[in-house]
Amino acid sequence: MELILFGIFYFFIEIIVRISQPLIISRLLQFYEPNQTTVSQTEAYILASLIVASVLVNVMCIHNYMFHVMHLGMKVRVAACSLIYRKALRLSKTSLAETTIGQMVNLLSNDVGRFDFAAQHIHNLWVAPIETVIVMFLVYLYIGPTGLIGAGFLLLFIPFQMYMGKKTSQFRLRTAIRTDERVRLMSEIISGIQVIKMYTWEKPFAKLVEISRRKEIQQIRATSIIRAIMMSCNLVLNRAAIYLCIVTYVLTGSTITASYAYTVSSFYGILRFTVTMVFPQAVTNYAETTVSIKRIKNFLLFEECDLQKVNILSEDKDIIKSGDNKIGILPTSHRKREPIGIHLKNASVKWIKSSPENTLENITFSVNSDQLVAVVGPVGGGKSTLLHAILKELPPVEGSVEVEGIVSYASQEPWLFGGSIRQNIIFGQEFNLRKYDEVVRVCALQRDFALFPYGDRTLVGARGVTLSGGQRARINLARAIYKEADIYLLDDPLSAVDTRVGKQLFDECICGYLKHKCVVLVTHQLQYLRNVNTIYLLSGGKVETSGSYSELKNSDSEFTKLLEDSKEEEEEANRRLSQVNGGEENDEEKGTPTQEKEERGSGTIAGRVYKSYLRAGGNWCKTAALVVAFIISQITASSTDYFVSIWSNVEQWKSENQLKLQNATDINNVTLEADIISGRSLQSFLNEYLTENAAIIIYSCLVFITVILTVTRSISFFRFCMTASTRLHNRMFDKIVNAPMIFFNTNPPGRILNRFSKDIGSVDETLPLTIVDTMQIGLTVAAISLVIGSLNPWIILLTVIILIIFYLIRRVFLATSRDVKRVEGVTRSPIYTHLTASLQGLTTIRAFGAQEILTFEFDNYQDQYSSAYYMFLGANRTFGFWLDFICVIYIALVTVSILFVENEMFGGNVGLALTQSMGLTGMFQWGMRQWSELENQMTSVERVNEYVEIQPEIDENTREPPKFWPENGRVKFDKLCLKYGPDDPYVLKYLTFELKPQEKVGVVGRTGAGKSSLIAALFRLTHIDGRVLIDDVDTKEVPLHTLRSKISIIPQEPVLFSGTLRKNLDPFDEYNDEVLWNALDEVELKNAVTDLPSGLDSKMSEGGSNFSVGQRQLVCLARAIIRNNKILVMDEATANIDPQTDALIQTTIRRKFADCTVLTIAHRLHTIMDSDKVLVMDAGQVCEFDHPYKLLLKPSGIFHGLVLETGKAMAENLTSIAKQNYENSNR
Secondary structure, eight states: HHHHHHHHHHHIIIIIHHHHHHHHHHHHTHHHHTTTSOOOHHHHHHHHHHHHHHHOOOOOHHHHHHHHHHHHHHHHHHHHHHHHHHHHBBBBBHHHHOHHHHHHIIIHHHIIIHHHHHHHTTHHHHHHHHHHHHHHHHHHHTTOOTTHHHHHHHHHHHHHHHHHHHHHHHHHHHHHHHHHHHHHHHOOOHHHHHHHHHHHHHHHHHHOOOHHHHHHHHHHHHHHHHHHHHHHHHHHHHHHHHHHHHHHHHTTTOEEEHHHHHHHHHHHHIIIIIIIIIIHHHHHHHHHHHHHHHHHHHTTOOBBBOOOTOTTHHHHHHHHHHHHHHSOOOGGGGGGGGGGGGEEEEEEEEEETOOOSSSSSHHHEEEEEEEEEEOOOOOTTSSSHHHHHHSSSSSEEEEEEESSSOOOEEEEOOOOOOBBBHHHHHTTTTTOOHHHHHHHTTTHHHOOOSSSGGGGOOOOOOGTTOOOHHHHHHHHHHHHHHSSEEEEEEEEEETTSSSHHHHHHHIIIIIITTTTTTEEOOOGGGGGGGGGGGGEEEEEEEEEEOOOHHHHHHOHHHHHGGGGGGGOHHHHHHHHOOOOOOOOOOHHHHHHOOOOOOOOOOOOOHHHHHHHHHHHOHHHHHHHHHHHHHHHHHHHHHHHHHHHHHHHHHHHHHHHHHHHTOOSSSHHHHHHHHHHHHHHHHHHHHHHHHHHHHHHHHHHHHHHHHHHHHHHHHHHHHHHHHHHHHHHHHHHHHHHHTTTTHHHHSSOOOHHHIIIIHHHHHIIHHHHHHHHHHHHHHHHHHHHHHHHHHHHHHHHHHHHHHHHHHHHHHHHHHHHHHHHHHHHHHHHHHHHHHHHHHTTTOOOOOOOOHHHHHHHHHHHHHHHHHHHHHHHHHHHHHHHHHHHHHHHHHHHOOOHIIISOOOOOOHHHHHHHHHHHHHHHHHHHHHHHHHHHEEEHHHHHHHHHHTTTTOOOOOOOOOOOOOOOOSSSEEEEEEEEEETTTSOOOOEEEEEEEEEOOOEEEEESSTTTSSHHHHHOOOOOOOOEEEEEEEEHHHHGSOOHHHTEEEEOOOOOOOSSSHHHHHHHHHOSSSHHHHHHHOOOOOOOOHHHHTTTTTOOOOOOGGGGSHHHHHHHHHHHHHHHHOOOSSEEEESSTTTTTTHHHHHHHHHHHHHTSSSSSEEESSSGGGGGTTTTTEEEEETTEEEEOOOHHHHHHHHSHHHHHHHHHHHHHHHHHHHHHHHHHHHTTT
């Protein structure tokens, strides 16, 4: 309804107010025709006043209309964004496989932006054709048939413009697809940057981005050429149409008059606005908006997770109440409801519906209240899929899944959002201090909180970058435990923590705190299985066997043989761990941390920003040539307008003199004629040489030159802008990929993605249009001022005064709008960060029923952005109104000076002055606003330049080591200290120890001891003090690329990138298929890859999500085998792998890396008991370093204590492994 009312109002402005102007001008110019008697001088003055009045009414109405209609567009955009986010939270797993985070970011950054202008343009689709018909009728009525020639010419171009609009929409769609791909790629790179740096894969990823960007630019270039042609049409079609009318009028035997020429000009001024500017813009915008709507519609039609029937996800507030008298969770017997439990009967599920095979086949699974059930099995067996089926994330294709009760869930990959640790644990639940402290205690987080600078108010950063893997896992578990629920699904929460903490979590949290609950525990830690009610063994998507611990132990399954290692004495099972007395921290003393805010420019846009853009486009000669082309094309265009005035004046002068000569009957009149000729020598000169034929030839040449120059310079300019955009993107990407890790730890991914999506989008598409508009209008205003000034020199002084006033208003406006625009840019980033974080933790969010909280948070971010945008909109419109209002005063003064002061007699001059000065209305304020908008758009270039100026990783004073370095693999740490930021405390403190060639060294220590920081020091991912020597070469003297390429790494968090599996193993294409297949065979993945549709060339989903976490870790191990370096680092490499596969892999590592120096960071002690040495770390320092057997002989030693905590039977087993290895090595 609002849109319809705006349409009616706009129709009134266009049809009544604007069309009245040419009619008044036509009547006024009749006053200057020789021997006319129809218009008196008084009427002429009234007509002049009416012209000014109509312009004033137009100005007052149009700005009001534009402000409200843009506000309406903003509201539609906000609604669309909210809809997209809400849809994203409901996407099914099948849909998530079909879309990407990059596509959703692009929908939110670029596609919805079309709605801002859609409301503004939509009415032009119907108002413009009606206005054209009315104008053509009036042209015929006032001017005659010759006036319709130009209109016909303009209408002939509409099909061409429609065709161009259609092509624009096609290119727009292709561009959007290419942009999606590039933003998705950037999202992956930013998320996996640490792995990319350690693998030295910057170049292949840079190549991928370059190819993706090249494809995107090809489409944008095609669109920009169409825009250049359309823009040229706007400038030249009107002049060509007037040219056709005038030439036809003259060739049909008529004489040109000022009344004819300028009535045609003023009518065609309206036609120019509607047919060549507004209508094509509306068609193009409609086409682009339609493409965006289709893309949004397709996204909104993706399959949803059916949350209606998941009664388990929405909490019943009457049922869930924290226990008033008891810390922990009330037993289920305290509640009156259906029996709590999970029951799957012959259930089969699949991740992708189109997939021919089921992921889980014919599963029968049952858990009741007060039961602890363990799910075990090899990597890729379907354990996590089972939990997703229980959560109703994956609907059953066969059988039934019944869940009764409220569910809580801890994901295998810890998901944390960018807030404080406390916010991550509470996650929208009601805060209960006693319960919270108990959850923190049973999740072994007290000591960590004591060590954090702000306790539990410490900010975790995006994806929890500031925490160790074990800390992330325990916070993720604490969130699940804190939620008051009936059923707890725990997906392998014990893998990322050390043995001691793992035992505490199992005893105190899972068996103690949750003893009255229905708990499903997926685990690879078989030593705990004694205490569970039922064990389900999943393999190949089927339940191989199920039963109690004793039943499973006596079965024939190959897998169960490993259970022998997990025997424990009864008394050991019940032994409580000694607690670290962290005490309760006083939050007030800790203070409150703040997240590092996004940098925001201030003041005017520096000249260097403009210079950097122009330099990116080409050299100074190229820039100067473009400016000259713009100036020359404007001179020729203004010359055509001025020439019409001269021509009509000469014809008026001829007819006046002819009349006087006819009345000459005596000698006095002849003398009078002589006086006339001598008094107007210029006219007599023109009369002699400016014949009708000469005038037509000159006029034709001027129009032709204008057309050629305008089209050429427009296309050249847009090509220049594309070059600039390409180079700026490439420079920014180059700096980002080589930035130090601290940059990625302090900047959330959404902030970086904002630069690569919205800012680069502005530089690609909006900025060139703004620059060309600013230059074109600036030159046109200068030309109009000179043309009018040539008629009356006083007008030049008036123009200068008006320009000074405009400049002062612009300064005031810019001071506000520039900063509002910067605020708008900064408030946009959190929207993308929030969307990215939400999608990464979608399963957790839905399991907690936290959609409303996150939606509310998203709406808050949107409101902040909308506030800035609305302020910008209001400032823009106010600025435009006042500029136009001053333009009305200018028109009034020009009219007064021409009619009253000069008492102008030539109608050509009056017509030229009126039509040109009226052309300034709208154009002047639009030019000023575009000039201001240019500064605002340049903030995007400024923001890109901020990242172009990032200091790369320090790699100075380095030299290439010998060709075969390192030959031995000796690694020596000498007084090594490490900190992550210049103001941060040291994480590693004066480490001194040595790894001898071919030595296998295990690193142990509780979570947060600094084990992973050791890797950061080895790979020089951050600044280090002291030295790390590899084969007696200081790593600070080795180029980073060389150093990192010589060390193999299997990271703590396995990262796979979309693309083929082959590219994930060998991005440089250095190895043949045989090497790759052998490596996959070594890590037990050959069969899994063979089953894929295209083998090595099979496509990986975003983040490698079509592989389980364990399989992803095996791919990382395969990478290390392929690289075959002298030094191998394994960061908890087999944490997410079942013990059977782990045993096979440990054998493979010992065989394949027998000649290598291996540094293993482990939580499972059996993986490092046969090492040559064990390094025990605590709080960033070396506590013990020797052979494991020697360390076990120290009863008071830390390592001895860690082994004892595994239980008596396991401790004996571990000791025997260490002893045997020690005896073998000393033979």
